[in-house]
Amino acid sequence: MRNGDVWDFEDAGEIRGDVNGSGVVLGVDGGATSTVCVCMPLLALLSAHKLPDPLPVLARAVSGCSNHNSVGESAAWNTLEQVMAEALSKSGSNRSAVRAVCLGVSGVNSSTDQERILKWIRDIFPSHVKLYVHNDAVAALASGTMGKLHGCVLIAGTGCIAYGFAEDGREARAAGAGPVLGDWGSGYGIAAQALTAVIRAHDGRGIQTMLTNSILKALGLSSPDELIGWTYADPSWARIAALVPEVVSCAEAGDKIANEILVNAVQELALCVKAVVQRLCLCGEDGNSSFPVVMKLSNIQTSYPAVHPIKPQVEPAVGAALLAWNYLMKESEAECHR
Amino acid sequence: MRNGDVWDFEDAGEIRGDVNGSGVVLGVDGGATSTVCVCMPLLALLSAHKLPDPLPVLARAVSGCSNHNSVGESAAWNTLEQVMAEALSKSGSNRSAVRAVCLGVSGVNSSTDQERILKWIRDIFPSHVKLYVHNDAVAALASGTMGKLHGCVLIAGTGCIAYGFAEDGREARAAGAGPVLGDWGSGYGIAAQALTAVIRAHDGRGIQTMLTNSILKALGLSSPDELIGWTYADPSWARIAALVPEVVSCAEAGDKIANEILVNAVQELALCVKAVVQRLCLCGEDGNSSFPVVMKLSNIQTSYPAVHPIKPQVEPAVGAALLAWNYLMKESEAECHR
Known part of the structure; x- marks a missing residue:
């Protein structure tokens, strides 16, 4: 807990966000210009077999750049920690209520990048919290597919990247370099x-x-x-x-x-x-x-005659939260069948 | 004289470089990795209708980057001033002996760049000293033509540029961007x-x-x-x-x-x-x-079948000094014919 101050709110007020005690998930979209974290309740998602509309977002926090290539690892990590703490604090919840966190972070380009962030974030949350780290393109894909990792996302802004998942979990990317x-x-x-x-x-x-x-x-x-x-x-x-x-x-x-x-x-x-x-x-x-x-x-x-492009209806941070929830569901199911 | 210390040597020792009193010229090759200044006597060049071999170089000084785009204007100018002072000091001469200075500096890409450097260097030398400022490619051309601005130079290293002069003085460049x-x-x-x-x-x-x-x-x-x-x-x-x-x-x-x-x-x-x-x-x-x-x-x-490439026998700073001398000769001739 190297950045202690940001978690001070946990010692202060009452907990009111996680009213039913089933916990929350955090979704983070970390980009080169800004970083967004949303906090969503797990029960509302669990109980609805199809997704509720609008999606129940307890809180949303925004901060600056979290691409470690641009600002360095320690500044990037501080930003990520701060934005997660702010979202949890705003939601009236705290880390003990967190069930899963999914980070989609710009600059995560290799398994080495992924493992370094996982190792760092592991120390921030209690050990039972499920943690997932991806490139931010993955959060963007999930924001279009409402949390299902299947298909291909194309992002073209200041930079560009294509990222895709097969239904069996294989993944591939192009550009984003x-x-x-x-x-x-x-x-x-x-x-x-x-x-x-x-x-x-x-x-x-x-x-x-x-x-x-x-x-x-x-x-x-x-x-x-x-x-x-x-x-x-x-x-x-x-x-x-x-x-x-x-x-x-x-x-x-x-x-x-x-x-x-x-x-x-x-x-x-x-x-x-x-x-x-x-x-x-x-x-x-x-x-x-x-x-x-x-x-x-x-x-x-631009237009691609042969495909039906999906324009995401929710932001990538929500995509990341839905992804966290999906992962959690799959793991619970796997445990039930054991 | 904003960088006074570098000229302290002028108050100290005896003057021995400019033995015959006809003065010296300075040639500077300012690049993105290093900056070289040579000091050459004017008489030796004047008296020889063809260039003496080897060329009489009184002193040579080397410093770091003087590209204002890379290190900022004030650092670039300090480097230029320092390397000129060092060459003069090593040559046993001082600013009162200088007749002309030719700077070939990387990052001089427009008349605005040229005028800013001219204005700055004007304050360093006595008002009768002739001053010439060019892109460093021009010094490289002069190092191949022994001071005559005619023809084309192609430089390909970390960067690349082609720069040329017609005999009537028109100039043109390509790349170097x-x-x-x-x-x-x-x-x-x-x-x-x-x-x-x-x-x-x-x-x-x-x-x-x-x-x-x-x-x-x-x-x-x-x-x-x-x-x-x-x-x-x-x-x-x-x-x-x-x-x-x-x-x-x-x-x-x-x-x-x-x-x-x-x-x-x-x-x-x-x-x-x-x-x-x-x-x-x-x-x-x-x-x-x-x-x-x-x-x-x-x-x-690489090879270009149709041209006879000249590989320079002297370094660009010497080219710049020869250029300073050539300019000076032309101006003296023009004055004689008035």
Whole structure:
């Protein structure tokens, strides 16, 4: 309990959230810009064989970045601990009522990442609490499927990633590797290619494009040469990705280069989904199996003729909570049959 | 004189460097990894109608990064001032002996950058001292042409840039814009594409490549997933570019992907030179004019069948000093003819 202060509320007031004593679950969506934790009662979910609408969310807390790659491990963990404590405190509950926690955290890219967070969170909660750690894309998938890990999610915002699960539990991902490692379907990728096109048109390597005037105007610069200093001044991905609307307007106005960049980005995103679907054989042996594709596209407007995209009705933190509940149910069932 | 201490030596010892009283020139090559200043006597150059061999270098001083984009303006300027003071001090001379200073500094990408440095350096030297500020590529060109600004220089190391001058003084550049802005012919560009190829092979978007084993082994990692954390841990370009030898070995061993990356990089570099040559019309109207192409290729081995590349025999700081001397000569001539 290295961050003791955040749990002080447990010694203070009365417990009123967990009124029926069956406990709560926590779902966390930890991203590069913000981290959200929701606290949901277990009984309400247990007793309803189908999910109640609206979902009973006891409390919701929001904090900053929890991607350990961006802010370092200890800052990321402090944020996660703080947001969980705040959600529990707001719900009028405490750690003794927690039955399961599911974290979907940006930056969890390998089993090593997963194990380090699991080891750390193990010390925060009583030993009987079930703990699950995933990449935040998994929480986004669960927010579209209401807690069932099946199908594929595609997220395209500042970054991009495709993540999928087969019904037998096998999982696969594509992209989500950051700008250095070629996430060209991301908002950052689109904007970086647009900036590159402006430089190339300026120095004679590329053809002229409307992007030059559009981007220079948006940034208040007078020459493409000044873009070099501008990109150096602050390399944050979100700042670059914020230029996507300029690319979209230029493409809509008929600019060939801007249009090519967007078409390439859509193809890259489609390739990410395709790679995941093929590796998991989600279409089945006959190619006709149905499976959900959850889409969270913040930055680009696009369409895939062959799939029926699901736009999540709940936020990823709720997806994570539903996931925690699903895991818990499966484990209880397994224990009953033993 | 904001950085007074570095000039304390001027009040101390005797002046012995500028023995004949005709003064000295300073040439500075300011890069992202190091900054070099050389001090050369003016008389030795003046009296020899062709350049003496070896060139009379009175002193040489070395310091760290002076790219204002990387370390900020005040640190960059302190480094430049310090390295000039050290070269003057070592040469047994001082600022009163300086006739001209030529700075070739990485990160000078626009007239705004140029004017800011000129304004700053103006306060350091007596008002009669001639001052010239360029991108460091210009010093590299001058190191190949022995101080004459004519032709094209191609630099490919961690970054890449092509820079050229027509005989009438017109100048042009291509690339040199950094990784975000698509310098794909650079060492960084080659290595970033190799890392991307490893990720794509791993997640099913790309075909298998020898680069996977080669790069993971070089970095001591066990899975491509771990590359994500590795690139985040330290985004320095030189660290990424250091993987170029792995790409070259894989290409030599017959790997298709590695070979494609190198071929693309060479084409990118050729395109940079072509853009500069065309904009400046260096080939002349009949396409037969001869012009020097200076090559500084640290990272890749390549060949251009149609040109005779000049490998510089002196370092860029000496090129900058020769440039200062050339400028000075031209201005004296112009004054004589008035």
